[in-house]
Amino acid sequence: MKRIPVKNLLNSKEEINQLRVCGWIRTKREGKGICFAEVNDGSSQKNIQLVVEENADGYADFLKCGTGSSVSALGSLVKSPAAGQAYEVKVSSIEILGDAPADTYPLQKKRHSFEFLREIAHLRPRTNTFGAVFRVRNSLAAAVHSFFQQNDFYWIHTPIITASDCEGAGEMFRVTTLDMKNPPFKDGRINFEDDFFGRESHLTVSGQLEGELFATALGKIYTFGPTFRAENSNTSRHLAEFWMIEPEAAFSTLEDNADLAEDFLKYIFKYVLDNNPDEMKFFDDFVQKGVINRLEKIASSSFERLSYTDAVKILETSGESFDYPVKWGIDLQSEHERYLTEKKFSVPVIVTDYPKEIKAFYMRLNDDQKTVRAMDVLVAGVGEIIGGSEREYRLDVLEKRMKEMNLDPADYWWYLDTRRFGSVPHSGFGLGFERAMLFITGMQNIRDVIPFPRTPGNALF
RNA sequence: UCCCCUGUAGCUCAGUCGGUAGAGCAGUUGACUGUUAAUCAAUUGGUCGCAAGUUCGAGUCUUGCCGGGGGAGCCA
Numbered sequence: 001m002k003r004i005p006v007k008n009l010l011n012s013k014e015e016i017n018q019l020r021v022c023g024w025i026r027t028k029r030e031g032k033g034i035c036f037a038e039v040n041d042g043s044s045q046k047n048i049q050l051v052v053e054e055n056a057d058g059y060a061d062f063l064k065c066g067t068g069s070s071v072s073a074l075g076s077l078v079k080s081p082a083a084g085q086a087y088e089v090k091v092s093s094i095e096i097l098g099d100a101p102a103d104t105y106p107l108q109k110k111r112h113s114f115e116f117l118r119e120i121a122h123l124r125p126r127t128n129t130f131g132a133v134f135r136v137r138n139s140l141a142a143a144v145h146s147f148f149q150q151n152d153f154y155w156i157h158t159p160i161i162t163a164s165d166c167e168g169a170g171e172m173f174r175v176t177t178l179d180m181k182n183p184p185f186k187d188g189r190i191n192f193e194d195d196f197f198g199r200e201s202h203l204t205v206s207g208q209l210e211g212e213l214f215a216t217a218l219g220k221i222y223t224f225g226p227t228f229r230a231e232n233s234n235t236s237r238h239l240a241e242f243w244m245i246e247p248e249a250a251f252s253t254l255e256d257n258a259d260l261a262e263d264f265l266k267y268i269f270k271y272v273l274d275n276n277p278d279e280m281k282f283f284d285d286f287v288q289k290g291v292i293n294r295l296e297k298i299a300s301s302s303f304e305r306l307s308y309t310d311a312v313k314i315l316e317t318s319g320e321s322f323d324y325p326v327k328w329g330i331d332l333q334s335e336h337e338r339y340l341t342e343k344k345f346s347v348p349v350i351v352t353d354y355p356k357e358i359k360a361f362y363m364r365l366n367d368d369q370k371t372v373r374a375m376d377v378l379v380a381g382v383g384e385i386i387g388g389s390e391r392e393y394r395l396d397v398l399e400k401r402m403k404e405m406n407l408d409p410a411d412y413w414w415y416l417d418t419r420r421f422g423s424v425p426h427s428g429f430g431l432g433f434e435r436a437m438l439f440i441t442g443m444q445n446i447r448d449v450i451p452f453p454r455t456p457g458n459a460l461f
Numbered sequence: 462u463c464c465c466c467u468g469u470a471g472c473u474c475a476g477u478c479g480g481u482a483g484a485g486c487a488g489u490u491g492a493c494u495g496u497u498a499a500u501c502a503a504u505u506g507g508u509c510g511c512a513a514g515u516u517c518g519a520g521u522c523u524u525g526c527c528g529g530g531g532g533a534g535c536c537a
Contacts, residue, residue: 027494036496049494067487084497108472108487109498115529116472129469170536206537231535244537323533334533353463387537432537455529 001074007043009077012087016077019438020298021048021089022097022152024126027109035063039071043357044134045278049080049088057093067109068100068126095373097163114448121461123454129287132279133449136272136441142432143271144224149265153220153247158207160226163197164411171230172202173240187214203228204432207246209362209415215248215426216418222247224433232456236445237382241454248428254364254373254390257427258350261386262303264431265348270299272440288442294380297347304345307353308332308371313341318344331358332376334383341378348385349378362403363389375429382438388429395419 001020009021024040030036033054038047050073052062054207062071065235075091086394106120107127124130144153149260161175177196178184184191192200207223214221227244247260273280273295284292306314315336320343323331332340332351341349353371356363363372392398398419409416437449447453452461 025500029499030493030494031492031499034494034496036499038497080495082495082497102488103471106471110472111498112472119529161532224472227537229536233535233536234462235533236531238536242537382537384537402474430537435537 003072005043006039006041006046006048009048009089010044010046015079015087018074018076019089020072020074021050022072023048023065023070025065025071025100027067028126030063030068035059036318037062037071039073040131042131044284045128049085050075050091050094051088052091052094056091058095059391061096064095065096065099066102066105067330068105068107070097070100071095072097114445116270118447118453125451128282130448131362132276132282133437133441133443134451136276136279137437137449137451139272139275140268140440141224141314143268143275144222144433146271147246147267148222148247151220152187153222154214154218156207156211156214156218156221156223158210158223158225160204161201162198162204163199163201165208170205172205173223173228175201175203205229206244208248208428208430209412211246212415212418212426215250215428216422216424219251220247220249234456236447237435237438239446239453239455240459242446242450243433245431245433246428248426250408250424250426250428253425254352254375255401255428257388257390257429258305258352258375259302261375261388261429261431262348264302265385265436268436269295269440273299283441283443288444291440291442301347303348303350303377304340305352308351308355309353310343311336311349311351313377314344315339329355329357337376337378337383338380341383342380346380348380351376351378355451356401359389361407362398364392365397365401373427377429379439381442382435385435385439386429386431388427390425390427393419393423393425395423402441403421 001018003020003022004016006023007019021039022291023039026038026047028035028037035052037050037052039050040047052059065071070290071094073089073091073094074153075089077087078090080086116132117127125134148155151233161176166172178190178194183196188194192198195201204227206227207225211221211223223244223246226241228241230240231238249256249260273292280292284290309328311332312326312328315322318339320339322333322335324330324335324338340351352373352375353366354374355370356365359372359374363374365372373390375388376384379385390400395416398416402409402412434446434449437443438446441449443449447455
């Protein structure tokens with residue numbers, strides 16, 4: 001008999017005779033001669049209630065099986081006589097596909113701490129919270145592609161392994177096939193000419209430079225893939241392996257870039273609200289009160305935009321006592337960003353035109369010669385969710401900036417070719433996919449919004 | 462990497478003044494004809510993270526190591 005997903009059963013507007021339902025038991029309650037079980041098959045946030053009475057085939061085995069066991073049941077969808085659910089499955093026959101012995105199965109029919117669940121990351125998708133997280137993660141990925149495809153951006157698969165050691169966005173993981181116990185030496189140093197790629201190679205820290213190559217040919221592109229940073233960061237907002245979305249558009253100014261970032265964020269927030277109402281309600285009820293309201297409000301209001309210089313003025317005259325005093329030229333600290341987006345404006349804030357000393361070499365220099373066309377999008381709770389800029393497209397200025405920052409333009413010859421041949425103003429940004437997940441779900445730790453978190457000292461699963 | 466907190470039953474935690482450990486949940490057994498993280502009764506379960514030290518005596522105090530969490534920096 002055809003299996004009907006739990007989601008379809010819950011959406012049914014009428015009784016269904018003769019069906020099969022399969023899933024994992026989330027919780028079970030026994031009465032005399034009757035047993036109720038909540039079963040989930042992953043298709044939905046909500047469970048379907050199975051009602052198994054003692055005359056059903058397999059009743060005795062069913063009584064003995066534990067939380068987490070997988071079952072296959074035959075029966076009918078009927079109106080429930082009790083409160084709590086409109087319909088339930090009256091079971092005529094039930095088979096235990098795989099028992100989960102109660103004395104050894106780590107998940108119980110109760111709430112566990114996220115810390116504990118992180119230690120059993122291979123089983124945590126079977127919980128309500130992580131089921132919701134990963135269904136939303138899927139939706140969010142679909143939303144990303146949907147937004148860019150609708151806006152005529154091409155998805156470019158930038159490389160995961162890069163042989164250019166000069167991306168400059170952070171510490172890199174080395175990729176090598178050399179024998180680490182006995183590497184080849186030449187002139188007292190390891191000879192990477194003998195390595196797989198004939199030179200030192202690493203995992204990518206950003207697809208931006210490659211993205212610029214394609215944006216200056218295809219016009220509008222985006223990347224969406226894994227990114228790696230070997231930084232020793234131990235925070236609830238950093239991962240060693242994370243997913244990043246990096247749109248890049250030719251003939252685009254910083255203002256266009258900020259518009260794109262704002263439209264993009266609003267679109268993906270709305271997409272998840274529309275497509276995952278049950279999951280969002282779960283987060284609102286059990287993870288962070290008010291997440292739905294916050295997202296709805298942001299999706300329909302304007303982001304605040306101001307320059308770094310104005311932001312510094314606001315912070316200086318705020319009357320707040322910050323641990324790090326504010327003055328023009330410093331990088332904004334978490335406490336400053338939090339004040340701006342949580343206290344002062346209560347909406348996402350786009351800060352632009354930062355001092356050139358605290359930003360990357362490729363950002364376009366303003367006419368004041370002091371600031372660059374950079375932007376950070378700050379949101380409550382997670383802080384910087386997007387970092388981007390208009391790129392420096394004037395070859396001479398770019399080379400001068402690289403030398404100021406002790407970078408050798410010769411190492412970037414292929415990147416600089418975009419400025420040598422048909423250079424155009426262009427801009428783009430990077431969005432941390434997991435940070436968007438944090439903001440949307442209200443989850444507090446970035447390790448809990450990626451299936452298998454990689455952090456310093458942790459890559460078990 | 463730095464600062465702070467923390468580690469006690471399968472899970473979540475309590476443990477006062479230093480005197481050899483306790484609750485809820487889960488598990489097990491039993492009761493209950495419709496439960497909603499069911500309820501009621503009984504019951505199993507601990508090398509108190511590891512190592513050393515102080516002490517007649519350490520879950521409790523001290524030191525070191527290891528794990529976890531929060532904050533900071535770096536950033537997305």
